[in-house]
Amino acid sequence: MDSTHLLSDQDEVHTGPSCPAGSYADPNTVANDGATAPPADLMPVVPGYESLGPNVIPPSDFGSVQPQAPSSAPERRFDIPAISEELAQEAFTKYVTSKCCYSSKPAKEMVFTDLQSLNTYRYRLETFTESRTTEWDSEPYNGQVVDGFGAAPGPWSIPVPVPSLFKDCEKAVRVPHTSTVKGCHSCLNLGRSACRRCVNSGRTRCGPCNGMGWTQSSQRQRCSMCQGSGMIRCHSCGGVGSVTCTTCKGQGKLLCFIKLKITWKNNVHVAVIDKRSGFPVELLEQITGEKLLTDMAPMVYPVVGFPDSSVNVASESAVREHQAQFSTTCRILQQDQCKTDLISILCVMDEKDEDIDTFDPSLPEEGPSAPPPGWLDSVTGYEEHKGGDCTDQICPPPPDFVPKPENDKNASVPNVMVPTVSEDVARDALLQFVGKKWTYSSKPAKNLMFKELKPFTVYRYRLETFTESRSSAWESEPHTGQCVDGPQNGVSPPPWHVQVSYPPKFTDAVQKVRVPHSSFIKPCHHCHGNGKVRCTHCHGRGLTRCMFCHGSGHSRNRRCTTCHGRGRKRCVSCHGKGYKGCLTCNGHRNLVHFIQLTITWKNQVFEFIPDRVPEFPLKKFEKVSGEAFFVDENLLVYPIEGFPDQDICDASKTAIQNHLLKYSAVSRILQQRQTIELVPLTHVYYAYSGKDYDYFVFGRENKVHTSKYPTSCSIL
Template sequence: MDEKDDDMEAFDPGIPEEGPSAPPPGWLDSVTGYEDNKEGDQIYPPPPAYVPLPENDKNASVPSVMVPTVSEDVAREALLQFVGKKWAYSSKPARNLVFKDLKPYTVYRYRLETFTESRSSAWEFEPHTGQYIDGPHNGVSPPPWEVQVQYPPKYTDVVQKVRVPHSSFIKTCHKCHGNGKVRCTHCHGRGQTRCTFCHGTGHSRNKRCISCSGRGKKRCTRCHGHGHQICPTCRGHRNLMHFIQLTVTWKNQVFEFIPDRLPEFPVKKFEKVSGNSFFVDENNLVYPIVGFPDQDICDASKTANHEHLNKYSSVSRILQQRQTIELVPLTHAFYSYNGKDYDYFVYGTENKVYTPKYPSACSIL
């Protein structure tokens, strides 16, 4: 018997080839309220309607605040901490410098946080191993925005996946057609593969191949010679439980603004430090700030409120908003060392340091 006949003899026509990776069109039942869902598609239902915030002249109650300052001792210690983390910087100038001036600045940071919830649904499936089936016989599935979920703390980013009640049902596995196993794609169901050492000839260097004992074939390493494998989709259980999975995403959308009025100091440095919060306004929807002494903060508040409402209300539900104003410490320190003038900045409640130049071998930050 030649190789072809031998292969055909090992071939088992009773083992089906793999079916499609996803259920074919028309395979799934229709669930009321989720008719647009197709296997593999993520559907985003529009959020419930919201009541627009009316225009008004509500004034923000902003208390008086003192511009924070730092002493020479604090400024020196901040610089020592900074140069201590820079291997190329010597601490000697920081210890021996002579201060000429410490100039504090009033820096406000405005922040708007919009806590949103969005929902999407998609068909999912899992092997049916005898677990309970919550199907249409238990009632009609609730619409996406009426499915009960456990809400997380406000202003946190959380993703929760929930099985839609009464959306489950059983179907024969579309991958193996209910057989529980599929033909091995590596050996095409024959249980053997061509020997790679002798390329199927049975001989190598005019001697019988020791890898395949001269047969030219070897047992398939994928199916161990069986010609078939357990179905990877149903894991041999033959049936699948299909259900609609709801994905609920809570996200804290954040807008921050600090007026950039000091060219010598990079405003991005403020992103990693904190300030002293002296104004907090929180509600389902907040009003833009008006009447604050810094008009740029008022303009930023108006712009942010408008953008967040337009951007997020159409694709998600706005659960809560919070706007704050912080006073971020910033002091410009001028000093001399060895007859030359230098300067640096101390910023944030953490007393971080930014220096464009320092009297050392490595002078550029």
């Protein structure tokens, strides 16, 4: 069978093998669609990618130089935490309570003779690495663009964004200029391969008769499924004998390219320093401790000068091992070493008198709540911020941002008709008004007799000026290792050159953005870079005077059961530690200071209604709407001239001048809009029971205002 016959789905079924060699399986063996990737000898040689495979690319091909460790270890200060008697007794009581066969009385009434701290330290080193491997890959060729021209960049010269630090991740990218079109190696460019189920025959053995053609029963009958032939049509290929090639998806061609696989891995080394105190070390895996040291850099230096030399040895070994192991096979992006004080193991020793205060004189008191003057650096274009001045400073717009009005230009207004109100509308409006007043009767509104309906022409002028103002102030946030966009990245743009997204016109909105290149790191001014401050409740001692015995230790000639005779209790504010975490830096010790730009969009509105009817209060017009017959919107609008009501023209001229002088000095005018509305107002005169009354119908909503109604009840 030729290739044309093989690609047809409508030809009759043939039992002999008809696919080319290599595209079908022998009937005595398992069928195979061919290799899943093109053979290496069929692919061209790309300079720089002569050896492809799972082996990582050696570090000699790095596009950038590996970071180097510092020449000397930085000086560090280690604050070793201690534990108080209150905390030890509370922990022991909690443990005893969890045991059903233990009594809590000894835990409550015991007397401490000595507390011996056996701090256990856990050292953790994390090395975040990046490795790259290359291999040939392919996809069906559907006529897409083939990037095969030009020299392929080196594996480490291809820019790939780095994900979050210290998180495992994988990513695959296509190497530029390595693509080529090849015939499919699985189907030999035919787009179809032999069916595995029927072995290219298009027919399979009938299941009900087991290929015999008749049923196995006492009465030999021809099988109704296969009509006595013993073979049925193959369900996999539809009786054709071939199926669509899964490699090229029936296209017959493949787009082959080199795939670069980037692997980011966080390599962790943990060492627990055992004090050989008899405490089971495996229990330390279930608890957390207090971090005494966190050091993150492209290359960290081993810890030196720590009081426990075992920590220094473990750090030296881990750092050297990681840097030697990973620098030869991958690229080290970042390292982070952390040392944690896990637990203080307490032992009751011989009787000794010790001061139970845990006052630490080296712990500073709380500093100022805001950076002092001169604390922060000066940023070009924002010199009005004097050091630590954190108040908003208004930034006037530059002259080219202020629009200039044209002289001798005005806006014309078309003529309008005065709306009228009929008697039926006036009566319905009064009935609705009376229905909302429980002291008014609806009988006069139904039976009144109209005498006169006098309409008035009332215009409402409104000027809207949509402005944008910008102010800047120093802000800060805890530095947790995030990227700092400082002056090393360029000069900060002026306030009015910072790009922001604008809200809809004539809508109030506020947006806050960070000024680019204005960030820098400073030690926290509140805790002086310690991450914690002295507790003001206990003055850093961790204990306060007992309120039940007033510090005497005895109450009613008996030992105080609240403080167990010590006269002092654990401080509830700092939980006996003597210090509290700094709320300004959240314990991170450093702050990222930056200039925050506040953009305020505000719609400034001016309204004016001429007072033509003294009996009607103008404030009533604020609750109703009118018909806008004139709308003028532009960057700058111009005074109205030629309008029948001269008061409207004068108000327009005055308002436009005032808005331009008032808002262009401190803000930027983005758009102006002036409208004139015709607000309906009708004075209705009517008679009821021989007396004359009146009321007003106003607004498009037909609201009613009246100072006197024929019948109303009052509760004295």
